[in-house]
Amino acid sequence: MGLFECVGLVYIFGCVYACVSVWAEPQRQTLLKNLMSLSAGERAHHLRNTPLSLSEKCELRYDNILTLYSGWQGVLSLLIYLHIWQGALKQVSSRFGTGVLSYFLFLRTLLLYNIFLSVIVILFLVLPQVIHGSSQSPNSISFTGFDILTGTGVLTNSLLFYGYYNYTEDKSCQQGNKSGSYMAGPYNIQLAYLLIIGIGLIVTCIALVYSVSKMLGENFQNFKSHGNIALKVFSCWDFKVSKKTSAKLQSENICTQLKELLCELGCDKPKQNALFRLHRLATHCFAWVACLGSTSCSVLAIYYMSTECFHFHEQCWETFVGQELYRFLLMDMVFAVLYTIFGEFVWRLISQEVLKRKRKPIFDIARNVLDLIHGQTLAWLGVLFMPLLPAIQSVKLLFLFYMKRVSLLNNCQAPRKSWRASQMSSFFMLLLWCPSFLGAAACVVYTMWRCPSSTCGPFRTLPNMFPSVRGLSSNWLSWAYTCLVDNPLFLFITAGFFLLLIYIHTQAVDGQKRIIALLQEQIENESEDKKFLIAKLQELCDQEEHS
Known part of the structure; x- marks a missing residue:
């Protein structure tokens, strides 16, 4: 059930509770208020000891549940407002990619x-x-x-x-x-x-x-x-989706993700020679030097103009x-x-x-x-x-x-x-x-x-x-x-701690990556071994048939 359906049910329950509240007796209203101030266990115990019929107790319990639901109505309305960006981001992701x-x-x-x-x-x-x-x-x-x-x-x-x-x-x-x-x-x-x-x-x-x-x-x-492509193709569709707009959004999202995965498969760049890489590095270095030089000159010019022309330490x-x-x-x-x-x-x-x-x-x-x-x-x-x-x-x-x-x-x-x-x-x-x-x-x-x-x-x-x-x-x-x-040493220690934290986290994930690569290589080797054994068994069977 989606968020809007939940809010609809809550709204219906609130309307029903309002109607019941108008026509209920004063004693029932007082008893209902007393029940709302108790915990769940105390509420059940109090209802069990109250001299009422079974139908009246069930009705009071039902009214109590409706009251709790109506209390969450404002909270759910706020959640709808907060989910506006979430829906917009899903639309962007499905049409234009991550x-x-x-x-x-x-x-x-x-x-x-x-x-x-x-x-x-x-x-x-x-x-x-x-x-x-x-x-x-x-x-x-x-x-x-x-x-x-x-x-x-x-x-x-x-x-x-x-x-x-x-x-x-x-x-x-x-x-x-x-x-x-x-x-x-x-x-x-x-x-x-x-x-x-x-x-x-x-x-x-x-x-x-x-x-x-x-x-x-x-x-x-x-x-x-x-493996991700296989999962996306065969087992990524959510069969609980019933609305046409939601189904269209999900299909666009799957298509975009498949394009991204296929792009990753074909994004292997050809190996470049040392001369080309050296030329590219020199171009990047020249661009960085030009940008830093122009920025430094601009900062010095602004500083000179501010100190010589505008005369502040008066305003x-x-x-x-x-x-x-x-x-x-x-x-x-x-x-x-x-x-x-x-x-x-x-x-x-x-x-x-x-x-x-x-x-x-x-x-x-x-x-x-x-x-x-x-x-x-x-x-x-x-x-x-x-x-x-x-x-x-x-x-x-x-x-x-x-x-x-x-x-x-x-x-x-x-x-x-x-x-x-x-x-x-x-x-x-x-x-x-x-x-x-x-x-x-x-x-x-x-x-x-x-x-x-x-x-x-x-x-x-x-x-x-x-x-x-x-x-x-x-x-x-x-x-x-x-x-x-x-104590400037404290600042250096703090900065070093932050950098060490980033390094440890990246190294831990890098170790997980290496383990995953080794496991994938082991799986591939086992599949090759199985193919080799099957081929040998096939040769032995063929030799026995000819003999």
């Missing part, structure tokens, strides 16, 4: 990471700021629609950016002494700001390490496709960086929309209506995934300067999911070369962890060590962000600060 499916699974994983960061930031940074208010003067700038695109204007002094989070006043700062501690106020914004961002990044790092180790282990599994440079990252994130979404419109929708119209071709544009998995990684890097990099940037990234990912799904189903076709979801997902997660997350986390930690702005923000009276934790006496946070910041 390679395209891996893009949407990757997008959903990024959405979960951003929702986690958004929730803890809103609960422990934004809400305290709203409750306690700001010590800054009211914003007299009028709001314009252009401010949403640039993050400037009235949005500069808002909850979006770092400079607004300074609602507590420090007496030493008012007296001109900027070296004093900043612990006054009903809520320690310094400690909250540092801990929330630090805990969010640490939990994200642990989740990424676990995902990378798990997916790399699955990617190392090497099962031969011959809040953290808010300025947050505005730049906010604009980058918006432009990333704008280019994704433009590529979807012109690169997929308009090109499909030109290809089919003007060029009279039946083929549609191919869904570029690599390009779309790199766009997701680029946007997520901006979100992790800007969480220090713009705490609500992960929330904006979550909204962007929701919009991208539905836009890309509609464009995929109407404008695109599956890639010519099929890829397995395990291979693609492991590669995507590896790129997301290194260099995306590690690079963003390194920049955030480096910024925490730098001198913050002296005119805005919760750390405006400190040389950097970490002394806010060091100032806590007799606290486990001081010990954690000493281990994490004052």
Whole structure:
């Protein structure tokens, strides 16, 4: 029975129970309420000792079951809502294969990471700021629609950016002494700001390490496709499927999986000579050097322009960086929309209506995934300067999911070369962890060590962000600060432990792969031995007949 059929039955049971509740006697209602407050064993014992007829006891037991079912009605409705993406992902997998499916699974994983960061930031940074208010003067700038695109204007002094989070006043700062501690106020914004961002990044790092180790282990599994093809052909159909739409979806899914398995059988590349491989390696090295060189030059140019032309250490440079990252994130979404419109929708119209071709544009998995990684890097990099940037990234990912799904189903076709979801997902997660997350986390930690702005923000009276934790006496946070910041060996040990965990997991799965290969070789040798013995027996029989 499917989920919707269960919900239908629950709805019918709820309606029946409502009718019974209207016409039931008050004594029965009281008895039913008392039964609902008991456990299952106590409920049966109480019914057994109640002076009622057998039919009335059965009716009460039935009403009790209906009440329990009606209580789960809201929960099942929520499950239906949560299964919307599951149905959409099944449709994508059946029509376009697991390679395209891996893009949407990757997008959903990024959405979960951003929702986690958004929730803890809103609960422990934004809400305290709203409750306690700001010590800054009211914003007299009028709001314009252009401010949403640039993050400037009235949005500069808002909850979006770092400079607004300074609602507590420090007496030493008012007296001109900027070296004093900043612990006054009903809520320690310094400690909250540092801990929330630090805990969010640490939990994200642990989740990424676990995902990378798990997916790399699955990617190392090497099962031969011959048996999988036989299983798909002869025993993969679900005979409980009765609806035409479900049967069509399952048949498309099986056909797509067979194409992937057949592609794996024919994907053996011919051996290449050493000269060709050397030329290919040199080309890749030149491309990497060119990309890294251009990126380094761009970073140096931006740094020179920011230090020589704009003159920050007078305005809040953290808010300025947050505005730049906010604009980058918006432009990333704008280019994704433009590529979807012109690169997929308009090109499909030109290809089919003007060029009279039946083929549609191919869904570029690599390009779309790199766009997701680029946007997520901006979100992790800007969480220090713009705490609500992960929330904006979550909204962007929701919009991208539905836009890309509609464009995929109407404008695109599956890639010519099929890829397995395990291979693609492991590669995507590896790129997301290194260099995306590690690079963003390194920049955030480096910024925490730098001198913050002296005119805005919760750390405006400190040389950097970490002394806010060091100032806590007799606290486990001081010990954690000493281990994490004052002792770099702890960081190296932690990073080595994560790398060792990934290595052990991949080696364990690699050992399983070798055992499977040896067992398959043993089975093949046994079959060859059986063939040899049968041939010898046949020769002996033929000799006896001739003799």
